[in-house]
Amino acid sequence: MRTRIRQSHRASHRGIASVEFALLVMPVVLIMLAIVEFGRAVLVYNLLVRNVRDAARHVAMASPAAIDVARGEARCLAYNATFTCDGDPSVPDLTPDMIDVPAPVLEGTAGGDINLVQVSVVGYAYGSIFLSNYIGATVPFNTISASMRGQP
Numbered sequence: 677m678r679t680r681i682r683q684s685h686r687a688s689h690r691g692i693a694s695v696e697f698a699l700l701v702m703p704v705v706l707i708m709l710a711i712v713e714f715g716r717a718v719l720v721y722n723l724l725v726r727n728v729r730d731a732a733r734h735v736a737m738a739s740p741a742a743i744d745v746a747r748g749e750a751r752c753l754a755y756n757a758t759f760t761c762d763g764d765p766s767v768p769d770l771t772p773d774m775i776d777v778p779a780p781v782l783e784g785t786a787g788g789d790i791n792l793v794q795v796s797v798v799g800y801a802y803g804s805i806f807l808s809n810y811i812g813a814t815v816p817f818n819t820i821s822a823s824m825r826g827q828p
Contacts, residue, residue, distance in 0.1 A: 727754045732795040732822040747777045796821035
């Protein structure tokens with residue numbers, strides 16, 4: 677009689693581990709994918725910030741006579757981290773039209789004139805691997821810009 681009770685008890689619990697695994701695997705996988713996507717978004721943002729700072733530094737270091745050439749090179753530096761806009765962008769879906777390098781602004785201060793340079797990336801939308809491919813959604817970034825003091 678005892679063997680019969682033990683066997684029926686085991687039979688009723690067979691497959692519980694499989695059901696628990698099936699219920700828990702999807703949320704765990706989704707959390708892991710979310711962590712990966714967040715990491716990629718931070719990486720893309722940091723690449724854009726670095727390129728924009730390098731571009732602003734390049735314009736700030738240029739002599740006033742070569743400022744127009746430096747502005748063109750800065751656009752390419754922000755686009756793909758080179759002085760020519762040939763090749764792939766440093767981040768996906770970035771176009772040169774999103775990069776704004778206005779003419780330096782000469783501002784007078786009590787200590788003299790200051791030449792301010794600014795480089796911005798406007799309208800960039802991060803294309804997530806999972807959101808973009810499956811539901812067509814993108815995550816828009818705010819304007820990324822860097823301002824530096826240039827040569828007067």
